[in-house]
Amino acid sequence: AQDALIRSQKMEAMGRLVAGVAHDFNNILAAVLSGLSLIGRRLDDPEALKLVDMSTNAAMRGTGLVKQLLAFARQQRLDPERIDVSAFLKELEPLLGVSAGSGISVAIEDDGACGAIIADAAQLQSALLNLVINARDAMPDGGAVRIVARAVRAPGDEALPELAEGDYAAISVIDNGTGMAPETLARVAEPFFTTKQVGKGTGLGVPMVHGFTHQSGGGLRIESELGKGTAMTLFLPRATGADAHAGADADAGADADA
Ligand code: ADP
Numbered sequence: 321a322q323d324a325l326i327r328s329q330k331m332e333a334m335g336r337l338v339a340g341v342a343h344d345f346n347n348i349l350a351a352v353l354s355g356l357s358l359i360g361r362r363l364d365d366p367e368a369l370k371l372v373d374m375s376t377n378a379a380m381r382g383t384g385l386v387k388q389l390l391a392f393a394r395q396q397r398l399d400p401e402r403i404d405v406s407a408f409l410k411e412l413e414p415l416l417g418v419s420a421g422s423g424i425s426v427a428i429e430d431d432g433a434c435g436a437i438i439a440d441a442a443q444l445q446s447a448l449l450n451l452v453i454n455a456r457d458a459m460p461d462g463g464a465v466r467i468v469a470r471a472v473r474a475p476g477d478e479a480l481p482e483l484a485e486g487d488y489a490a491i492s493v494i495d496n497g498t499g500m501a502p503e504t505l506a507r508v509a510e511p512f513f514t515t516k517q518v519g520k521g522t523g524l525g526v527p528m529v530h531g532f533t534h535q536s537g538g539g540l541r542i543e544s545e546l547g548k549g550t551a552m553t554l555f556l557p558r559a560t561g562a563d564a565h566a567g568a569d570a571d572a573g574a575d576a577d578a
Pocket residue numbers: 450454455458495497498499500504508513514515516520521522523524525526527549550
């Protein structure tokens with residue numbers, strides 16, 4: 321327990337530091353981007369314009385990374401709403417397919433049993449995208465990603481042992497890629513742990529997904545076997561009758577936005 325406390329204090333201190341640096345860095349990148357855009361307008365040399373474009377793209381990638389850092393450091397406040405799991409997955413399917421890229425198929429296997437969950441829809445989307453992108457990266461020669469949605473009850477064989485008693489939607493992202501060696505598997509949820517090339521991986525994907533499921537009252541199960549593939553399963557509490565009713569308004573609001 322002492323260890324866990326020290327670890328969480330360390331994480332908090334690191335989070336504050338990262339948030340501070342990321343914030344300043346974001347302002348710097350914004351200045352660079354606006355400078356580049358002003359320079360671009362004064363150039364008529366196409367080669368020079370190309371260089372400005374390249375630099376702009378690099379700075380934008382930096383902005384994206386900073387956003388991810390900030391989101392992680394803040395452990396973003398969640399904005400839970402009622403989500404119909406089947407409808408949500410169906411709507412997200414094309415985007416997941418595009419993110420997986422060519423040579424990789426994405427198939428959703430959903431028996432419709434999950435019903436509704438109460439969770440932050442934007443974070444759920446970004447969690448699933450993160451997992452699909454990791455799956456893609458683990459299959460350089462192509463392959464198949466399966467997204468399987470099931471309803472499970474905790475405690476039970478199918479659920480994580482740490483889950484509180486109750487009903488959960490279990491959404492798995494399963495790939496038949498490289499899988500992970502035990503040393504990698506042990507560290508995969510550690511912030512900034514990555515085996516990817518500099519500039520390609522941040523090491524924040526899995527920690528973010530892990531944080532999101534825990535903040536939502538659920539959990540993340542990670543299973544992987546070297547040479548076989550990986551399965552990451554999000555457990556998210558299913559909406560009870562009362563939740564489902566309260567969530568109906570939030571749902572209407574979300575529709576009005578769309
Ligand atoms: P990043 O993707 O930026 O490296 P993550 O936190 O998402 O950060 O993942 C950390 C590491 O875990 C990856 O670098 C990779 O080694 C490993 N990993 C994650 N997902 C998978 C997967 N589906 N298959 C194989 N390895 C994975």
